[in-house]
């Protein structure tokens with residue numbers, strides 16, 4: 459049987475890191491079946507095109523995975539496929555949290571022939587075998603223990619994902635029209651791939667708005683160091699053969715959740731020479747450990763995503779994230795900057811103690827810290843989270859099924875001390891101020907003591923991050939961005955040119971010196 463694993467596009471960006479679940483399930487598919495992967499974010503296809511493709515390729519089963527944010531799109535795609543007589547199985551966090559919706563048991567339309575609840579590592583082969591026999595069941599669920607809890611995969615051993623042979627071309631983050639120019643600039647920037655790797659699953663912190671503790675559980679399961687290192691080495695080998703950069707996104711929710719384990723993993727990465735530039739999510743409280751931050755830098759850590767959420771400790775207490783202290787943020791960022799590690803700092807507006815002006819208050823602090831890459835969102839009640847239950851009980855949900863009528867930056871509940879419209883303005887203001895050409899120039903000035911390469915990297919990262927809110931989907935949008943930021947770009951280019959010239963001069967002198975006739 460031919461199986462298509464499909465990830466719906468998110469309606470915002472076209473091109474990002476591939477989703478790990480697709481590669482994982484592909485590796486877990488019994489060998490007699492063929493698996494094709496299509497990520498709508500990398501390869502945009504209309505529903506008609508997708509149906510035609512499935513018919514032409516004689517696809518027997520389509521597996522669709524979706525977060526809540528993308529589920530409406532996933533349902534539309536699933537509906538079109540099912541209307542054409544193609545079997546669809548859906549999995550991932552959203553259908554696990556709202557199973558009745560996908561199966562049409564809530565009075566709505568049925569979108570999937572079958573759904574996979576929770577982690578599907580142990581159920582996927584059953585789904586495939588049943589589908590091949592034409593006997594798909596409605597629901598697939600991992601076995602449960604004596605207490606009725608899902609038996610979760612131990613991640614030891616971990617499936618082999620054949621990165622060395624996979625086609626990564628569609629996931630290059632560099633726009634096609636810039637690829638040849640950037641290739642000529644050296645350092646392999648013509649193509650840039652970010653590859654997802656997990657080293658563990660689960661999180662004990664249970665923040666009120668988060669689905670992770672509920673979905674993956676509060677005890678953490680780790681892969682062995684050897685298995686992670688082996689995967690990195692294969693990727694590194696692959697990187698050597700590509701004319702581009704490969705970076706790794708350790709997608710663990712809190713990579714340093716067990717500091718002892720992370721230190722041992724990073725030491726093993728260093729010892730094996732398996733360093734690749736990497737990004738990961740780590741909470742601020744764990745980044746106060748200097749030895750850990752040294753190991754992060756030495757093992758290739760380049761960007762750390764920190765869920766700072768709010769600069770107001772009351773808000774942090776409200777969402778059960780008291781372990782992360784806003785008072786620590788400045789020092790933590792300085793520690794990272796000293797090692798040339800960028801921080802991606804994430805903030806949530808619309809929390810219960812937020813009032814209008816929260817964006818400016820936050821930006822004032824953010825701009826007084828080492829420049830990082832701030833991102834902004836709003837408090838969103840995802841289904842099956844403690845936040846959802848609290849707001850539902852309090853009658854504060856204004857759009858209880860917000861995912862079926864997605865509206866960017868329009869909150870789905872009434873914030874306590876501001877209006878939904880005010881919250882939307884705060885987010886828009888935060889994004890536009892943080893990535894304006896003026897702010898980009900200020901950020902570069904603040905790191906003028908850093909190596910040129912670091913500053914170029916910072917500006918390029920700013921362009922990509924700006925794209926999260928202001929999608930730069932075509933050549934025109936990129937050219938406009940370049941034009942608006944021409945002062946910063948020209949400044950760096952000038953400096954780069956004079957460094958290059960003086961390097962050439964020194965090289966010439968050295969060459970001449972080396973070839974001087976000896977005078978006796």
Ligand code: B12
Nearest residue numbers: 468475478479521522523525526549550574577578579669
């Ligand atoms: C990496 C990541 C991202 C990446 C993008 C995704 C990517 N390209 O990988 C980035 C950083 C861009 C991102 C962004 C966002 N993310 Co995110 N992200 C994650 C993260 C950390 C890892 C995902 C992952 O690969 N997990 C490991 C794999 C193995 O697990 P999995 O995907 O769940 O797959 C397993 C099962 O679910 C199942 N399965 C999944 N799909 C399918 C499909 C089929 C057919 C079957 C049978 C089974 C199946 O089988 C898999 C193996 O067991 C998760 C948290 C987490 N730990 O999962 C959050 C998470 C998925 N993100 C979340 C959110 C909310 C977001 C944002 C909306 C945040 C925001 N406010 O902007 C954005 C939206 C993105 C967008 N606009 O596109 C939530 C989703 C909650 C929900 N109910 O939807 C999560 C769970 C985190 C959380 N705090 O709750 N994210």
Ligand code: SF4
Nearest residue numbers: 661663664665668711
């Ligand atoms: S937000 Fe991060 S730290 Fe909090 S529960 Fe979710 S994964 Fe854990």
